[in-house]
Amino acid sequence: MRRQLLSVAGFTRATAAVAATLALTARAAPVDTGPDTAEPGSIEEIARDTTEARFLSPWVSYLPASASVPSPRAFLHRIPGAPGELANTETAAAYLRALAGASPRVRFFTIGRSEEGRDIVMVAIADEAGIAELDRLRAATAALADPRRTDPAAAEKLIASARPVYYLNAGTHSDESGSTESMLELAYRLAVSEQPMIRRIRENTVVLINPVLNADGRDKFVDWFYRYLKGKTDLATLPRMSPPYWSKYAYVDINRDTHQVTHEATKALNRMFFDWHPTVVHDLHESIALLMTWNGTGPYNPNVDPLTFDEMLELSFHEVQTMTGFGMPGVWTWNFGESFSELYVDSVAMNHNAIGRGYETFGNGTAETITHVAGSGLPELSPESLTPEWYRPLPPPSETFTWSARDNLNYNETGVLSALDAVAVQSKALLRNFYLKGYHSWRKGVEQPPYAIVIPDGQGDRLRVAQMVQRLMRQHIEVQRATAPLALKEGSFPAGTYVVRLDQPYRNYAIDLLLPQDYPKDKGAPYDDVSWELPANYHLEVVKTADASVRTAALELLAQPPQPSGGVAGAGPVYLLRDTGQESLLEARYRLARFQVSIAELGFSAGGADYPAGSWIIKDQPGLAEAVRAVAQDLALDFARVTQAPAVASHDARPPRLGVWVPWADTDSIGWVRYSLDQRHIPYSYVRDEDIRAGHLRDRYDVLLYGHVDLELAEQIHGIPKSWGPMPFKKTAQSPSFGTPAESDDITGGIGWAGLQQIQDFVEGGGLMVTLGSGTVLALEGGIVRGVRRDSGGPPRSAAGTGGAAAESALDAETRTPGSHLRVSFARPQHPIAYGYPARTHVFRQNYPLYALPRQSLQMAYCTGCLDRPYDLSSIVLEWGDREGAPLLVSGQVWGPAGLVGRPAILDMPEGRGHVIAFNFNPFHRDLNRGDQRMVWNALLNWQSILRGTPAAGPAKPATEAGAGAQP
Numbered sequence: 001m002r003r004q005l006l007s008v009a010g011f012t013r014a015t016a017a018v019a020a021t022l023a024l025t026a027r028a029a030p031v032d033t034g035p036d037t038a039e040p041g042s043i044e045e046i047a048r049d050t051t052e053a054r055f056l057s058p059w060v061s062y063l064p065a066s067a068s069v070p071s072p073r074a075f076l077h078r079i080p081g082a083p084g085e086l087a088n089t090e091t092a093a094a095y096l097r098a099l100a101g102a103s104p105r106v107r108f109f110t111i112g113r114s115e116e117g118r119d120i121v122m123v124a125i126a127d128e129a130g131i132a133e134l135d136r137l138r139a140a141t142a143a144l145a146d147p148r149r150t151d152p153a154a155a156e157k158l159i160a161s162a163r164p165v166y167y168l169n170a171g172t173h174s175d176e177s178g179s180t181e182s183m184l185e186l187a188y189r190l191a192v193s194e195q196p197m198i199r200r201i202r203e204n205t206v207v208l209i210n211p212v213l214n215a216d217g218r219d220k221f222v223d224w225f226y227r228y229l230k231g232k233t234d235l236a237t238l239p240r241m242s243p244p245y246w247s248k249y250a251y252v253d254i255n256r257d258t259h260q261v262t263h264e265a266t267k268a269l270n271r272m273f274f275d276w277h278p279t280v281v282h283d284l285h286e287s288i289a290l291l292m293t294w295n296g297t298g299p300y301n302p303n304v305d306p307l308t309f310d311e312m313l314e315l316s317f318h319e320v321q322t323m324t325g326f327g328m329p330g331v332w333t334w335n336f337g338e339s340f341s342e343l344y345v346d347s348v349a350m351n352h353n354a355i356g357r358g359y360e361t362f363g364n365g366t367a368e369t370i371t372h373v374a375g376s377g378l379p380e381l382s383p384e385s386l387t388p389e390w391y392r393p394l395p396p397p398s399e400t401f402t403w404s405a406r407d408n409l410n411y412n413e414t415g416v417l418s419a420l421d422a423v424a425v426q427s428k429a430l431l432r433n434f435y436l437k438g439y440h441s442w443r444k445g446v447e448q449p450p451y452a453i454v455i456p457d458g459q460g461d462r463l464r465v466a467q468m469v470q471r472l473m474r475q476h477i478e479v480q481r482a483t484a485p486l487a488l489k490e491g492s493f494p495a496g497t498y499v500v501r502l503d504q505p506y507r508n509y510a511i512d513l514l515l516p517q518d519y520p521k522d523k524g525a526p527y528d529d530v531s532w533e534l535p536a537n538y539h540l541e542v543v544k545t546a547d548a549s550v551r552t553a554a555l556e557l558l559a560q561p562p563q564p565s566g567g568v569a570g571a572g573p574v575y576l577l578r579d580t581g582q583e584s585l586l587e588a589r590y591r592l593a594r595f596q597v598s599i600a601e602l603g604f605s606a607g608g609a610d611y612p613a614g615s616w617i618i619k620d621q622p623g624l625a626e627a628v629r630a631v632a633q634d635l636a637l638d639f640a641r642v643t644q645a646p647a648v649a650s651h652d653a654r655p656p657r658l659g660v661w662v663p664w665a666d667t668d669s670i671g672w673v674r675y676s677l678d679q680r681h682i683p684y685s686y687v688r689d690e691d692i693r694a695g696h697l698r699d700r701y702d703v704l705l706y707g708h709v710d711l712e713l714a715e716q717i718h719g720i721p722k723s724w725g726p727m728p729f730k731k732t733a734q735s736p737s738f739g740t741p742a743e744s745d746d747i748t749g750g751i752g753w754a755g756l757q758q759i760q761d762f763v764e765g766g767g768l769m770v771t772l773g774s775g776t777v778l779a780l781e782g783g784i785v786r787g788v789r790r791d792s793g794g795p796p797r798s799a800a801g802t803g804g805a806a807a808e809s810a811l812d813a814e815t816r817t818p819g820s821h822l823r824v825s826f827a828r829p830q831h832p833i834a835y836g837y838p839a840r841t842h843v844f845r846q847n848y849p850l851y852a853l854p855r856q857s858l859q860m861a862y863c864t865g866c867l868d869r870p871y872d873l874s875s876i877v878l879e880w881g882d883r884e885g886a887p888l889l890v891s892g893q894v895w896g897p898a899g900l901v902g903r904p905a906i907l908d909m910p911e912g913r914g915h916v917i918a919f920n921f922n923p924f925h926r927d928l929n930r931g932d933q934r935m936v937w938n939a940l941l942n943w944q945s946i947l948r949g950t951p952a953a954g955p956a957k958p959a960t961e962a963g964a965g966a967q968p
């Protein structure tokens with residue numbers, strides 16, 4: 001009875017559809033499929049593979065029969081979501097191709113190609129008229145996306161005959177494997193069912209379905225499933241449930257590529273978005289029981305139109321209501337994430353005036369059926385997620401229950417159908433909102449300052465300026481270039497200056513990307529980064545202008561990203577390159593690898609110009625002139641030729657043999673290191689755990705780079721439990737997708753104690769090890785170098801030199817920097833890592849362990865009368881905080897800043913004949929913080945100088961006294 005009392009404001013037609021199908025809910029009774037005829041056998045198989053009646057909805061309890069269109073059951077010889085089976089990328093695409101070949105309501109598209117060469121595909125589904133008119137419909141949404149060319153009256157006319165496009169994205173995270181299966185079935189159902197609701201969806205919308213966004217990852221996971229997981233149903237004894245790689249670079253981070261668009265999957269999605277201007281982009285994930293429809297609890301991104309959050313809530317509550325009405329437990333919304341950071345796959349919509357949505361369904365992590373025992377501690381079924389709440393009226397089961405892949409599919413597909421119907425019912429309102437959001441964004445740029453954001457060219461690295469401009473253009477943010485000098489209230493800028501005028505439909509996103517973030521400190525914990533400001537990431541300055549005359553200035557719209565180039569000036573046998581912080585110096589060094597290059601350790605003057613420390617001095621050598629010219633041209637570097645080498649202390653800078661260690665237990669963050677190196681054509685050896693164990697590291701590498709890993713110390717050493725081994729990751733007939741980008745006879749066991757010994761030998765024998773982010777845990781807490789304790793942060797003991805952090809910190813129980821830009825100061829401005837940087841700068845930091853100031857040595861806990869040795873501050877190269885008192889925070893948010901200020905951000909610690917350079921941040925965060933990368937490039941460029949310990953450690957600095965006093 002309760003179900004019939006449902007009142008769904010604004011969804012009257014959908015409610016009617018729910019009511020019409022309520023008669024079908026009793027599974028004991030025969031399923032009434034009218035006006036469809038069920039494909040014979042489909043009702044029974046779906047019922048068989050659904051573990052409980054309450055986990056099924058009438059909408060997905062049968063497959064409609066079709067005389068002319070192949071069903072997925074006919075194609076796969078099983079129902080989608082059958083236990084123990086998964087379709088790979090090729091099979092999924094082949095089915096959708098067959099569907100499109102047989103149905104005039106389906107059209108097939110290839111929208112990209114993965115790094116490993118797999119097609120990324122999509123189908124469009126609508127009624128016959130819609131499919132015939134796809135070009136017109138696409139032109140209509142494109143016109144609605146730009147209010148400058150479509151005034152409100154014209155928009156109303158367009159809306160009358162336009163349709164919202166609803167894009168569904170499956171298979172982003174490869175071990176969340178159910179969505180691909182559910183989208184194959186959904187595509188078929190939408191194409192052939194004659195249910196009134198399905199017809200309404202077909203007639204009022206265009207549905208786009210991408211069955212596998214991460215094509216390489218899908219195939220690796222499917223191979224993994226059949227090799228290691230098939231037939232295993234006991235959660236307690238399941239081995240590692242996912243291959244070490246999905247796509248070539250990122251792992252989970254594949255859905256954190258929205259601002260940067262580096263992966264082929266993201267590029268395909270972006271192309272799709274600007275081809276179709278979908279009203280909704282919906283990404284399908286699996287984690288929490290049983291279906292969480294994303295909303296975010298706030299804080300909300302101030303640069304996303306508020307209408308979007310209303311639309312998200314409305315669609316989500318419609319899903320909760322519909323499925324709760326069916327009696328399906330565990331469908332909820334709201335209490336997940338925050339909606340401040342829009343950096344996920346669906347965020348391409350949020351950032352461009354459309355709606356980004358997502359589900360987390362309960363996936364089991366395998367295609368097998370699993371019994372979840374009550375109280376067994378599964379985080380997805382924690383007690384706090386099992387209570388009835390306003391946002392979760394019918395919670396997931398709190399008792400033991402059994403869950404299957406088909407159950408997961410039933411939830412996924414039912415939820416999506418209810419969302420599609422909600423969109424079909426209010427298609428015109430949603431199109432109008434889409435137009436309005438672009439209109440609001442544009443009008444803000446017309447009516448209120450800032451009217452433009454000016455990006456001065458040059459800034460020490462024209463290439464980096466161009467790269468940031470390119471990143472904006474990739475997001476369809478229009479960038480102009482001054483064709484004459486630009487005089488504004490805020491200052492004068494030469495011709496060639498870049499200008500982002502804000503009277504454009506993506507003004508809000510331009511603001512979000514180009515100005516600092518301010519995450520509210522008193523709101524809930526963020527889900528991910530809280531800063532993505534591009535100028536902070538690129539170490540560039542931009543200028544907001546409140547001068548409206550910028551709109552009538554001589555500006556030219558850029559059609560192509562700028563391609564700056566450099567050159568060689570002057571004459572003489574010595575080439576000089578001024579270090580102005582260029583990010584391309586490491587690439588330049590490898591391109592000039594066969595030549596001898598010296599790097600100045602102090603500033604000097606030559607040919608009437610000043611050169612800072614870090615500048616290059618190259619004496620003429622056979623073939624050099626040509627090579628330098630090419631490097632200057634390609635990497636926008638300006639060389640000067642002079643007659644005489646300057647008399648300045650300098651060191652030889654031979655490019656190192658670089659090894660990049662990637663533990664099998666976590667390849668995600670280091671994938672971004674590999675990406676950055678590949679983009680810059682830096683040669684390196686991929687170092688596996690077994691390569692570390694095999695030893696002789698000094699024979700093979702000069703520098704061992706160990707990036708950030710999300711692993712505890714024990715996991716960094718011992719890796720994937722050996723008890724699961726051996727687990728080969730090699731290409732075989734049964735696992736053709738394995739073995740890339742690296743292969744192994746056994747990915748379990750990590751480097752082990754034996755490998756740790758090899759790393760110790762490498763360092764002590766004269767190697768340079770560079771550790772980033774939590775990779776530094778291995779160096780400092782694994783004992784490769786000694787004298788640095790993990791610190792709890794906590795309140796400061798001294799306020800001196802903390803830039804007001806003391807008072808602020810009193811409010812914060814702990815120090816947290818969940819992806820923020822923070823100020824730092826060089827404690828050793830003469831150190832090679834400082835080359836190209838001012839003495840005070842900033843870097844990006846996520847939550848990494850906090851470390852105390854280094855001491856000469858530490859005493860043991862049971863030694864009650866003896867004391868830790870005095871501080872040895874000589875190893876601190878860079879410290880957290882600004883020595884002249886500017887606040888720690890540049891963009892994002894920081895809690896408990898006093899737990900950081902004065903503590904080491906980069907340590908250079910000698911050990912034996914080698915050194916460890918330990919970063920307390922990650923300069924390779926998702927290819928965003930490019931301005932931080934030069935610090936690593938500096939370590940690589942100057943590795944021999946660092947090993948020699950030259951230049952000598954600078955004098956102890958006054959500011960550390962405050963830090964020293966702050967220690968227990």
Ligand SMILES: [Zn+2]
Pocket residue numbers: 173176284285286
């Ligand atoms: Zn996911």
